[in-house]
Amino acid sequence: MDKFFNPKSVAVVGASADEKKVGGMILKNLLESGFKGKIFPINPRRGIIQGQRAFADLQEINSPIDLAVIAVPAEKVIEIVLQCGQRAQPIKNLIIISAGFGESGDVGREREKQLSFLVKQYQLKIAGPNCLGMINPWKNFNASFSGALAKSGNVGLIMQSGAFVSAFLDWAQTDQVGFSAIATIGNKTFLDEIDFLEYLAKDEKTKVIGLYLEGIKRGKILCQKIKKISQKKPVLLLLAEGGNKTQAAAVSHTAALAGESLVAKKALERSGALVFSKVSDFWLALVFFSQFKLPVGQKILLITNAGGPAVVAMGLAEKSSLVEIFELTKEQKKILKEFLPISASVNNPLDLLGDADEERYRQVLEKIKFFPQVGAGVILVTRQKQTAVEKIAKVIEKIQGECEFPLVPVFMTNVATTKKLNFKNFSCFEEALIGLEAGIAFSQKPISAPSKIVFETNSSRSQKTKKIFLQAQKDGRVGLFYKESRQLLAEYGLTAAVSQDWVQGEVFSADFFPAVLKVDDPKIIHKDVQRGVVMGIENQKQLEKEAERLKKFFPQSRLIVQPQQEIDLEIILGIKKDPVFGQVVLAGLGGVAADFLGEKLFFFPFLDKGVVETRLKGSILEKIFQKKKISLEKLAEEIEKLLCLAEENSWLKEMDINPILVYSHRDFVAVDVKVLF
Structure with a gap:
């Protein structure tokens, strides 16, 4: 890959004397960037192009070429790539600037197929097509337009x-x-x-x-x-x-x-x-x-000569989920009061007053650089008549190198002034805050502690579950019936409520009441929305009446009966097969709240196995579980099991376990499960 950024020789195929053409611009940029390697302009007309000897084609050059930059019409690219591969000294690294490939329709996609064949045949590395090029300023290399x-x-x-x-x-x-x-x-x-x-x-x-x-x-x-x-x-x-x-x-x-x-x-x-x-x-x-x-913590200290902007800045900082406001100790305030004017506000923000000169800034920064637990300092400066902006900038620049945490200048002045200062400055606190939040997010990444329970993959288990899928597929279905879904969950230690198929004339035992009657059909997903669920059925007579009604609306569908469960807390767990990232497990509040309430947590088998409990820390679910006095470890265990299920069953397209009824005194129970493939 180094030859894409640090080649010793470059061929520009499609080089032109016309600097408005792409090939002309690339050649010009290579020359003007001060590139020290050899440059070979390629143009069928030969001659001299931008002061360089040009060649009719790549075969005319006997020297080795590290990189070819191709800027010719799309229909000519295959021929050029073929030349690269067939040279006595093949050119293995190519940048195809030209458009007109996969992005442009069937003809372009066919060109990409031809390129793929040549890449394999000649073991080529190709960047692009349809790109701007490559730049490496450290090597004075600009192969772009x-x-x-x-x-x-x-x-x-x-x-x-x-x-x-x-x-x-x-x-x-x-x-x-x-x-x-x-x-x-x-x-x-x-x-x-x-x-x-x-x-x-x-x-x-x-x-x-x-x-x-x-x-x-x-x-x-x-x-x-x-x-x-x-x-x-x-x-x-x-x-x-x-x-x-x-x-x-x-x-x-x-x-x-x-x-x-x-x-x-x-x-x-x-x-x-x-x-x-x-x-x-x-x-x-x-x-x-x-x-x-990088910030060394989340707490920021704002130093300013401007009251209004500082008030707005602190308001924004307080709303941030990543930034915290540093509070000065009595001892720290005492240190600062020794040299600051009596009217200065020795708090956070630390207001140095409008007449603050570079010496006042220097004194403050020399002290605060030793304050423990400051994650970052922000110096907000507005230009007032006596404000020596350039001198203050030099003071900040000097102490930045001595300070363990970042000192971030926010000079609210015109662009010409800040450019003249020749050091990085944000023009307002909002800009600095975005940078600080990014810095904190990177430097304060949580360490994932291993979970107490990790469920390993099991090939014999996945063979059993695959049989369930294959039978359903053979029957021409798009998903599993509830009993099959319950069996799938049981293989992974996940509990679903018992159910019984409704058969006309069959008498249900008393312990099934109060009961819930449901449509059991993979094609009917939102049963509650489509009135395919009846709750609170008290006896056999009511059950038969409701079953007769549902059969009129869903004549081709099965019906199942479940004992109605007591409800305390409902959550949703689910799986979705993403086309790029594979199986994804989702967790959140369940029931009707699944659509609009609370955060949704995502877990990935290839990233999160064994660290689920750590991932749940700080979530809304953790707070709710604490309030209900329910073990978070139990939820982590359920998700770990589901990650294992997702990983082992690649045939699974979507799974909805909604709701799962959560209890502090017994196992979680799934009362509705949808599995699609």
Whole structure:
């Protein structure tokens, strides 16, 4: 992968003297970036292009070539790739800039198939097609058609959109941000984000990695890579949120609550990634990680010369779920009062007054840098007549290097002034807060303690459950009947309420009353909504009457009878098979509340087995269980069992266990189970 960012020789196929053409722009950027390696412009007309000798084709060059950048019409790309593979010294690393492939319809998809054949035949590595190119400022290497220059720094980008790269390069000039490497992956038909993520993880110049992805194919592998990388480097993802094609067709509560974009977000966050849906937040977080030390705790101390902005800032901080307000001790206040004016407010915010000069800031910062338990300091400055902005900036810059925690400047001045200061500054507290929250989220990641109970996979058990599925499939059904679902749960130690099929004329024993009568049909998912459930049936006569009524509405469906259970607390557990991340287990409040109340927790077999109890800490479910004096360990055990069920039964498409009745004095009981395949 190093040759995509640090080649010794590059061929630009489609090079042009016209700098407005893509091939012309790429050649110009390579030359102007100061690239020290050999450059071979390829153009059938030969001649001199932008001061460089051009070649008719790749076969004309006898020297080894590390990288070919291909910027020709899509219909000519296959021929060029074939030349790369057939050379006496094959070119193994290719960047295909050209559009007109999988994104453009059937013809483009056919071209990608042809490329796939050549990749295998000649063992090629291809970035793209339909991408902007690659940039490595540290090596003066710009093999892209971006219009903006990138200065060297510590931000590594992997982007599926070249337009975002162009925008970020412009913003970087204002925000004092430099880049270690920029990879654009376009259609990512061959090399994808995982390949470049591995490269940036090992790159010593890269401090923070940012990705923009429009789609994910290898979800589990991506999560596993991020989980490892994020132990050392922050990984930030910008993901587009939108409607899901499959969600419109979701039939169970679990499927409706676990849309594809939400599953992706939860899986990536569980892996340690910081996921953003807003471009501005993503960029501000990148800026923070690039420019500042990590917070050493959640508590922030605000130092300011401006009352109004400080009040607004503290209000925002108090609303944050990640940031806490640092409270000065009596001793700390005493230290500060020794040199601050009597009218200064020695609290948090620490108001130095409007006439504060650089010396007052220096005195305060020299003291607070030794205050224990400060996670981060924010210095909010507004320009007043006597405010020496430039001198204050120099004081902050000096003490930033001496301070264990980050000192984050918020200079509310014009852009020209802050650019002149030549150090990173946020223009308002809201921007700084986004960065601080990202820094805290990364540095304060909880450590997952192993669970007391881990359920291992069991092949003989999964063979039994597969037989249940195969029989239902043979019968032409889309899901399981309740008895089959109950049998499936029982294999994993999960309890479902007893039931009995309703048969006309059959007399039920007294212990079945009060009873619940239900339609038992995999095609009828929301039985309560479709009036397929009757509760509170007191006797045999009422049962027969209600059964006769239900049979009129559901003539082809089976009916089952269950003893009615006492209800204290209802939860929902479920499984959904995601096309990218595999089986997902969902937990939340159950019953009718499943649709609109409370948080929904997501668990992934490949990430969460053995650590469920830790994941439940701090959740709404934990608070409710504590209030009801119900063991959280019991819930963790149920979810661990369900993770094992999900992992072993890949045929399962959706499962809804809603509700599960939860008790402090006995086992949880599922009273309704839907299983679809």
